Amino acid sequence: MSKTLAVRDHHPNWQKLYADAVSDPAELLRLLDLEPELANGMDDAQRQFSLRVPRGFIARMEPGNRHDPLLLQVLPLPQETALQPTQFIDDPVDDHAAMLAPGLLQKYSGRALLVATGACAINCRYCFRRHFPYADANAASANWGPALEQLAGDRDITEVILSGGDPLVLSDRRLRALTDHLRELPHIRTLRIHTRMPIVLPERIDEGLLEWLTGLHQQIVVVLHGNHPAEFDANVDRACGALRGVGATLLNQSVLLRRINDRADTLIALSRRLFEAQVLPYYLHALDPVRGAAHFDVPDGKARSLVEQMRRALPGYLVPTLVRETPGEPNKTPL
Ligand SMILES: *Cc1c(COP(=O)(O)O)cnc(C)c1O
Numbered sequence: 394m395s396k397t398l399a400v401r402d403h404h405p406n407w408q409k410l411y412a413d414a415v416s417d418p419a420e421l422l423r424l425l426d427l428e429p430e431l432a433n434g435m436d437d438a439q440r441q442f443s444l445r446v447p448r449g450f451i452a453r454m455e456p457g458n459r460h461d462p463l464l465l466q467v468l469p470l471p472q473e474t475a476l477q478p479t480q481f482i483d484d485p486v487d488d489h490a491a492m493l494a495p496g497l498l499q500k501y502s503g504r505a506l507l508v509a510t511g512a513c514a515i516n517c518r519y520c521f522r523r524h525f526p527y528a529d530a531n532a533a534s535a536n537w538g539p540a541l542e543q544l545a546g547d548r549d550i551t552e553v554i555l556s557g558g559d560p561l562v563l564s565d566r567r568l569r570a571l572t573d574h575l576r577e578l579p580h581i582r583t584l585r586i587h588t589r590m591p592i593v594l595p596e597r598i599d600e601g602l603l604e605w606l607t608g609l610h611q612q613i614v615v616v617l618h619g620n621h622p623a624e625f626d627a628n629v630d631r632a633c634g635a636l637r638g639v640g641a642t643l644l645n646q647s648v649l650l651r652r653i654n655d656r657a658d659t660l661i662a663l664s665r666r667l668f669e670a671q672v673l674p675y676y677l678h679a680l681d682p683v684r685g686a687a688h689f690d691v692p693d694g695k696a697r698s699l700v701e702q703m704r705r706a707l708p709g710y711l712v713p714t715l716v717r718e719t720p721g722e723p724n725k726t727p728l
């Protein structure tokens with residue numbers, strides 16, 4: 394017993410918080426003072442893609458509000474398993490066709506994306522990865538080998554994007570092992586990290602991680618994923634400030650989601666809140682049509698009008714580009 398505790402205490406604090414995430418819908422409803430009946434009918438959705446949300450993120454939800462915009466991003470709902478329009482499919486962005494090596498995807502010129510892990514600190518209901526077979530398509534499990542070989546042989550790739558899943562779920566040791574290899578590929582000039590961690594589990598941005606980032610010789614870009622201004626608090630500000638402190642460029646991508654952020658005042662407040670956290674908006678994504686997420690869809694006309702309203706209210710640098718990922722296109726397509 395005492396031995397187990399000693400080993401456990403060796404883990405950084407964030408790993409304990411990560412392991413302590415809520416995965417039982419009944420517990421989530423209890424924590425938010427919501428009626429347990431709300432869980433009725435969500436079993437199928439829960440089985441398909443289980444609830445997962447860190448307690449610190451739950452603390453930013455409003456108790457008693459079943460329409461809370463943070464709650465709606467994570468709560469399994471019966472609509473997910475209802476009949477979907479035919480364009481809502483398992484792999485809407487056709488990741489399979491873009492696979493250069495296990496876990497290495499290239500769709501666009503000059504940059505390749507490493508699926509570093511299938512795991513995330515949070516499970517977002519609208520995520521296109523809800524059906525992705527991570528067991529055979531993640532590069533870390535093959536010790537990065539085939540992916541690195543591919544990168545070594547292609548000098549046109551100058552930017553590697555760590556994605557997933559959430560790459561910051563990996564331990565500092567595993568991240569370091571990857572970047573030690575990348576050091577041998579001088580044509581990789583930029584390391585980009587796509588992560589929701591600074592928002593959903595800001596404790597992840599700890600001394601160990603910052604030390605790792607400080608030692609890298611590439612330009613570092615961190616692309617966060619925040620959808621609503623209420624996701625930000627002092628801990629998130631601290632995490633973003635620390636990342637800026639080691640020289641990372643901070644950008645944000647959001648997904649436009651019905652009933653969560655499909656109002657101009659919400660999107661405007663989000664841009665302002667990002668700027669306060671030293672983050673610039675990058676992309677506002679139209680929803681990927683993944684099976685189970687049709688109830689989040691916002692029509693294109695409305696999406697365009699929302700961005701038009703943002704443009705009228707904000708300086709240009711706080712207006713994200715509205716894009717959609719269309720399989721086969723050479724870039725994310727502006728709407
Ligand atoms: C989205 C994506 C990128 C990043 O595109 P940017 O426009 O550079 O942000 C790169 N590779 C793949 C496979 C992607 O899906």
Ligand code: SF4
Nearest residue numbers: 513516517520558589
């Ligand atoms: S954090 Fe990103 S990858 Fe993970 S479930 Fe949410 S949207 Fe998907």
